[in-house]
Amino acid sequence: MEAFGCLKGITYVSRKLILRMTMHNVPFTSDEELLRLLAVGDESAFTALYRQHQPPIYRFALLMSGSAMVAEDVTQEVFLALMRDAHRYDASRGTLGAYLYGIARKQVLRSQSRNHSHVSLSASAADENEEVPTLIAADDPLHDCARREVILRVRQAVLALPAKYREVVVLCDFQELSYAEAASALDCAVGTVCSRLHRGHALLLERLRTLSNADAPWRDVVVRCLT
Numbered sequence: 001m002e003a004f005g006c007l008k009g010i011t012y013v014s015r016k017l018i019l020r021m022t023m024h025n026v027p028f029t030s031d032e033e034l035l036r037l038l039a040v041g042d043e044s045a046f047t048a049l050y051r052q053h054q055p056p057i058y059r060f061a062l063l064m065s066g067s068a069m070v071a072e073d074v075t076q077e078v079f080l081a082l083m084r085d086a087h088r089y090d091a092s093r094g095t096l097g098a099y100l101y102g103i104a105r106k107q108v109l110r111s112q113s114r115n116h117s118h119v120s121l122s123a124s125a126a127d128e129n130e131e132v133p134t135l136i137a138a139d140d141p142l143h144d145c146a147r148r149e150v151i152l153r154v155r156q157a158v159l160a161l162p163a164k165y166r167e168v169v170v171l172c173d174f175q176e177l178s179y180a181e182a183a184s185a186l187d188c189a190v191g192t193v194c195s196r197l198h199r200g201h202a203l204l205l206e207r208l209r210t211l212s213n214a215d216a217p218w219r220d221v222v223v224r225c226l227t
Contacts, residue, residue: 046079
């Protein structure tokens with residue numbers, strides 16, 4: 001995906017600036033140091049932050065919205081917000097990753113509120129060979145065809161969840177955030193994350209049971225991992 005390829009509501013100059021900033025090669029350093037450098041106008045710091053955090057933010061937005069177009073727009077808005085307002089990040093409230101997830105979540109909900117719908121994910125919406133982390137054990141003997149079905153069916157089931165359950169399932173099960181990190185991203189208590197995740201798993205299981213016949217090879221794998 002080309003970085004910031006279809007920016008809506010942003011000037012041509014801003015698009016060129018972001019694309020130029022993400023072309024530099026920079027050494028790895030901590031988020032805190034990169035933010036300090038960004039605050040004094042170091043373009044390579046933005047490049048490093050983008051390269052580190054863009055993939056998980058895009059994936060979160062894709063799993064939350066079911067739309068590659070929405071995910072691209074959300075990701076663009078997240079990093080524009082970081083470039084404009086990096087000073088708003090408060091390290092005492094959580095990691096930078098959690099902060100960016102929080103921005104992405106608000107952008108996804110705003111987009112869905114405007115459109116009143118989302119586009120269902122298909123196998124072509126993302127890499128068909130991508131695993132569904134946490135929900136499927138690495139040693140489960142699923143063939144490629146069955147694995148693709150797992151990915152499609154689980155994504156469909158996740159998209160059918162109410163937003164407050166979908167977001168904790170995506171953050172904790174797919175993005176593998178800790179409860180504390182998810183709570184920071186969602187600006188809620190850890191206990192709220194735990195209770196919503198428990199309810200989300202129950203709804204997910206119920207949904208998965210209705211998506212295919214009882215002998216589907218992926219069903220038992222997913223059900224076993226959620227119970």
